[in-house]
Amino acid sequence: MSKFKTFPKGGVHPPDNISGTGNRPIRNASLPTHAVIPMSQHIGAPAECIVNVGDTIEEEQLIGKSTGYVSVPVHSSIPGKVVEIKEIYLPHGKKSQAVVIELGGEFKRMGKPQKQSDWTGLSEKEIIERISSMGLAGQGGATFPTHVKLVLPEGKKCDYLLVNAAECEPYLTSDQNMILEKAEEILEGLKILKKLLSPREIIFAIESNKPEAAGVMAAAVEKSDLDVRIDILKTKYPQGAEKNIIKSCTGKEVPSGKLPLDIGMVVLNVETVYSVYEALVFEKPLVERVVTVSGGAVKAPETFRVKIGTTYRQLLEECEGLIEEPAKVISGGPMMGFGVFDLDTPVTKGTSGILFLTKKEVKAAKQTSCISCGRCIQACPMGLNPSDINKHSLNFLFEEAQDMGLLDCVECGSCAYVCPAHIPLVQSFRMGKNQLRAIMMQKKGAK
């Protein structure tokens, strides 16, 4: 029995591969000569571009305005001139409008002494407005607009504020390295969130394979007047999945089809908390983030602080290039990240890592028949039967698949990771979910 907290069922243990980049200082990546800034960097409606080709842009200038409640604005990460507005493919395969800015002119913040503003006088509404106007979206990878997560529904109270620093995806060390450098700032961010949400308890959750970061955080909490419970979680994927980390820390289960907020939980990625701090204390919009560039094909893996809009190509060059031909280039972690086919893809608000994986690391193989070994069932953290759902989905029995819990699938990939027949289960579930949505729309239309 492990002494660390964890969720009871499922999960897998891929090698974490964090020794190359973990526990090292974050390096500032050099400025992009051309920043490619997409209007859609979050879940929800894309921002609306408000600049034109030829416009001169200041650092942190608003270039895309929010188009609804579930939408966030976009700011320029560098000063310069708009040279092009074009359509690009984002890693998840969807198209987005993007503004290309050529570096030029003066930085108003970077390299200058920063003046702090006092947030303690702000009302709750003003804090939310600031977070929304600074373009904050969850930086763990799902990029849900932060302000939406922080508005408690009428009558609901926040029991726990949970800081997700599990970083359960292999290779990624952005969160852990950030904690080493910015523990106090993160705590300041938590004070802001405490004022906003008045939670009963604040929990800081981190996996047991990052003892240094956990130690630094504990020391910072010790010195601070803020009460934070530090939970050390068992190193197991997907420990950082929202519903699972809630279960690990509090024993509570978010009911199927509900949000954490429905049971009084607010879960934020640790880097998002840092961005809240920067937004409130420096009025700084989300224009840079920490990115782990790693993988067996990279010569010198490193964790970088990167201006949004910097291309993958440039970051690879900063890692001194490749030592081997990669089989896959991944945006995000290897378990839930996206395969990329264009190195000119830019870093966005949700890019936690860029991985150049060798054939040996990918371990792809030809698909064979299901032998009913049941390993996918053992691996599923949601208590589903992936084998059965897959078979129904592939036979177009989507509503039956829904009864079996298709919509509860969080697409963590644990089932497909362990499948000895190499069946692309997650791909099948994504297809099934899309078909199911179409069926539901049709039914709605028929009524």
Added chain:
Amino acid sequence: MIDTKKLTVSSSPQIHSADSTAKIMWTVVLSLVPAGIWGVYIFGMSALVVILVSIIAAVAAEALLGLINKEVTVNDGSAFLTGLLVGYNMPPQVPLFIPVVASLFAIVVVKWSFGGLGANWMNPALAGRVFVFFSWTGPMTKWLLPITGGADAVTGPTPLGSLKSAYFATSLNVSGPIEYLQSEGLPVTYKDLFIGNIPGSIGEVSALLLLLGALVLVARKILTWHVPVAYIGSFAFLIWMFGGVRMGTGLFSGDVLFHILSGGLMLGALYMATDMATTPLTAKGNIIFGIGCGFLSFLIRIFGSLPEAVSLSIIVMNIFVPVIDRYTKIKRFGYGEVKEKSGE
């Protein structure tokens, strides 16, 4: 620099545990090798020939069907494993057409006519064995005595087979199977049973080597404890309770050790009742399956007239697998303690 056209772009997860069906099958084959070597050592080269003929027949059938179906599946090792298990379930001096028929029945009828690997609902090797057992019962029940030391081959009954006659004797005055066999002039010790110094099918005799092989599989996470423990545990319990009844020694006097170590129980419980395709998916289901096997094995062995308890029990339980899977639901995340259907 990267040739981006060569990059693989696929749905997540982007990495894999590197396990594969072929790896599992070949590991199981390797773990079975020591028990086979022991069989050849005590029964002579004819045992080796039987094993090889079984494997060749199974692999050839698989290759041919693969060719017809334009699907190369020989490399995955599953046909090799089926052939190996057919061989292990044969008496050492069986006429060679019998293992050939058993292997062909296993691969062609039981496995491929239902769709090949993973789609069969009955353990192919066992179905093959049962088919030839009932078709050619004579040669399938003629056993070689161990001939270690190079003595001439002599046939005789298996300990379990001769014990069956005790059940029909009018008066018995023995304390258990070991003493009965002694009185019949077929002395056997627990040690003989454990290391495999007894007549029997080629691969089933050495409980020791089968257990060691299974331990390797447990360590490699190919085998879980559920079926073997539930099977052997429930069987042992029932034997202890009722095993003595037919010997005239009353309740709670069954010779558990004798029954666990004799017949094909070890091979069955460790290797045949644990075939992934023909057992339930969940841990709970596997425990139910194992208990069912244990119950049927006990029933046939103590009260049936055939010594063929293990094979029949397992293939009967194979039939129940879909039902077991249907009624052993997994606890889903986010549904609380009360099970409710989505959508209500």
